[in-house]
Amino acid sequence: DAGVIQSPRHEVTEMGQEVTLRCKPISGHNSLFWYRQTMMRGLELLIYFNNNVPIDDSGMPEDRFSAKMPNASFSTLKIQPSEPRDSAVYFCASNEQGLPNTEAFFGQGTRLTVV
Amino acid sequence: SQKIEQNSEALNIQEGKTATLTCNYTNYSPAYLQWYRQDPGRGPVFLLLIRENEKEKRKERLKVTFDTTLKQSLFHITASQPADSATYLCALDPTGANNLFFGTGTRLTVIP
Numbered sequence: 001d002a003g004v005i006q007s008p009r010h011e012v013t014e015m016g017q018e019v020t021l022r023c024k025p026i027s028g029h030n031s032l033f034w035y036r037q038t039m040m041r042g043l044e045l046l047i048y049f050n051n052n053v054p055i056d057d058s059g060m061p062e063d064r065f066s067a068k069m070p071n072a073s074f075s076t077l078k079i080q081p082s083e084p085r086d087s088a089v090y091f092c093a094s095n096e097q098g099l100p101n102t103e104a105f106f107g108q109g110t111r112l113t114v115v
Numbered sequence: 116s117q118k119i120e121q122n123s124e125a126l127n128i129q130e131g132k133t134a135t136l137t138c139n140y141t142n143y144s145p146a147y148l149q150w151y152r153q154d155p156g157r158g159p160v161f162l163l164l165i166r167e168n169e170k171e172k173r174k175e176r177l178k179v180t181f182d183t184t185l186k187q188s189l190f191h192i193t194a195s196q197p198a199d200s201a202t203y204l205c206a207l208d209p210t211g212a213n214n215l216f217f218g219t220g221t222r223l224t225v226i227p
Contacts, residue, residue: 004158042218042219045214045215093158106160108156108157109156
């Protein structure tokens, strides 16, 4: 398996524009996580899906952020409208819930810069 | 509020020495704790998991301890090498719901 695949790797956009980040989890994994990493706040959990259903979105910072998982092999994180303070590295991770205490597998991340 | 703190933002040690990193947490009672390694420009990579009923776990040159009374985990790298230079993150699942929350990380530099 190629691991968790995120696209794009880098995104530069102007303030106010819509941004869509994409993630393909590892085949067979039924849990998917979106994280945001900044120097100030570290790695923050934004939202967590299990079997394509959002379980906990309490980490989503504002209504400008939304995430979907239409099927087991694809998820998106959308920011509309984007702001400079959204600049960060966004990671997607997946694992197989149901097994006790399983590790999370991370993608390479998307570095977002909002100017 | 719930917190996961790693003792220092950066740690420099001489090659061959043992690096010790600390992870402290408050207001949690996790069933397990994990440690990850993150290299620049990459996502975190899992290293070790230790359960609440385990005092110590080893994997090659890595050793993790877990003290649920002190609410602390220690991560040791023995015979450190320059290739061990990276950021190390501790993570725990506070509710058992498979949500992993991470500490802020410690950037380790091993000096040749």
